Amino acid sequence: MPHLHVEYSDNLKNLDVDRLLLRLNHALAGSGQFEELDIKSRAVALASFRVGVASVARAFAHIKLALLGGRSAEIKRQLSASLLEVLKEAVPSTPGLDIQLCVEVIDIDRDSYSKAHLPT
Amino acid sequence: MPHLHVEYSDNLKNLDVDRLLLRLNHALAGSGQFEELDIKSRAVALASFRVGVASVARAFAHIKLALLGGRSAEIKRQLSASLLEVLKEAVPSTPGLDIQLCVEVIDIDRDSYSKAHLPT
Amino acid sequence: MPHLHVEYSDNLKNLDVDRLLLRLNHALAGSGQFEELDIKSRAVALASFRVGVASVARAFAHIKLALLGGRSAEIKRQLSASLLEVLKEAVPSTPGLDIQLCVEVIDIDRDSYSKAHLPT
Numbered sequence: 607m608p609h610l611h612v613e614y615s616d617n618l619k620n621l622d623v624d625r626l627l628l629r630l631n632h633a634l635a636g637s638g639q640f641e642e643l644d645i646k647s648r649a650v651a652l653a654s655f656r657v658g659v660a661s662v663a664r665a666f667a668h669i670k671l672a673l674l675g676g677r678s679a680e681i682k683r684q685l686s687a688s689l690l691e692v693l694k695e696a697v698p699s700t701p702g703l704d705i706q707l708c709v710e711v712i713d714i715d716r717d718s719y720s721k722a723h724l725p726t
Numbered sequence: 727m728p729h730l731h732v733e734y735s736d737n738l739k740n741l742d743v744d745r746l747l748l749r750l751n752h753a754l755a756g757s758g759q760f761e762e763l764d765i766k767s768r769a770v771a772l773a774s775f776r777v778g779v780a781s782v783a784r785a786f787a788h789i790k791l792a793l794l795g796g797r798s799a800e801i802k803r804q805l806s807a808s809l810l811e812v813l814k815e816a817v818p819s820t821p822g823l824d825i826q827l828c829v830e831v832i833d834i835d836r837d838s839y840s841k842a843h844l845p846t
Numbered sequence: 847m848p849h850l851h852v853e854y855s856d857n858l859k860n861l862d863v864d865r866l867l868l869r870l871n872h873a874l875a876g877s878g879q880f881e882e883l884d885i886k887s888r889a890v891a892l893a894s895f896r897v898g899v900a901s902v903a904r905a906f907a908h909i910k911l912a913l914l915g916g917r918s919a920e921i922k923r924q925l926s927a928s929l930l931e932v933l934k935e936a937v938p939s940t941p942g943l944d945i946q947l948c949v950e951v952i953d954i955d956r957d958s959y960s961k962a963h964l965p966t
Contacts, residue, residue: 609908615768624894624896627896642898642899642900643897643900643904645897645899646906646908646946647895647897648855648894648895648896649894649895650770650894651894652770654743654747654769655747655766655767656747656750656751657763657766657767658751658755658764658765659748659755659762664763668729672950685838687840690840690841690842694842699844702846703846704763704843704844704845704846705843706763706764706766707841707843708840709839710792710834711835712834712835715950715952715953717923718925718951719926719948719949719950720926720927720929722930722933723944723946723947724937724944724946726903726943733888735888774888776864776868776887776888778884779882779885780883786886799957803957803958805958806959806960807960810961814962820964824883824963826884826886826961827962827963827964828847828849828961829958830912830954830955830959831958
């Protein structure tokens with residue numbers, strides 16, 4: 607924890623995913639809320655997607671940040687806003703393509719969370 | 727929001743995923759609960775899956791609908807039921823294959839949800 | 847239900863995913879909490895991932911177990927611990943690679959969960 611998931615429709619052709627993940631992790635590390643090593647992020651490109659029902663070119667990128675419960679609403683709002691800023695920088699406007707960006711934050715149940723570390 | 731995720735085991739060979747996503751989105755749009763543009767759906771085929779432990783041919787398709795919190799239990803039940811109807815139409819019975827279909831609805835924390843729109 | 851998701855960074859080269867899923871399902875079946883047929887598990891390899899911000903070789907595998915609400919904290923802790931044991935057996939330490947393993951358990955809203963069964 608934290609676990610960060612990026613999903614993005616694969617018509618966002620120019621998205622540099624590795625760079626995005628690194629910048630998102632820097633934003634999380636810079637928040638002071640987490641150990642650097644604990645930040646685990648992944649991105650998945652979506653080949654099958656549909657936004658609404660209209661026949662227009664649409665795209666989206668969605669971030670889900672999962673945290674062990676107990677952080678305040680204010681901290682979660684700040685984390686969400688800072689991740690959205692990183693996402694906005696990474697996804698440029700594209701002529702002819704309607705793009706939606708979103709960030710959600712969810713709590714992980716602390717009581718049933720288990721982990722192990724196999725160091726090098 | 728809403729965000730809809732379809733996962734399906736890739737032994738559901740005849741599933742027309744693009745058509746399914748469009749029909750699911752029509753069901754959501756027709757519920758009157760959402761703006762058409764806001765409905766963001768995706769589908770992922772699962773190459774690695776296992777149902778139970780028995781050595782028989784089994785498949786599943788699972789829908790997760792994520793909504794900003796605040797809707798009533800009754801509305802969530804209705805949305806879930808209508809999505810299941812669409813899924814049942816899309817996934818035909820297949821001789822020799824045991825198929826499970828499910829729909830879950832989860833709340834997104836409204837307070838920490840961020841979004842941006844880059845229109846065309 | 848239950849729904850089990852495994853995500854793993856694809857630098858865990860020697861992970862036998864099919865065997866892992868079968869062993870996880872055996873652990874769930876053996877818990878006495880579920881019908882064998884109801885256990886639906888899947889695994890996804892992550893090609894795009896980033897752990898922290900340092901330039902060292904890191905990997906992770908994460909299990910999410912989603913259950914219909916109502917089980918006690920103690921049962922969820924036990925399930926989490928038993929899944930982590932299976933994961934630890936499946937993912938060997940690897941010289942030069944820092945590996946994190948985690949298990950989270952989440953509740954599915956029982957009231958809006960829908961399902962259908964198309965038997966063979």
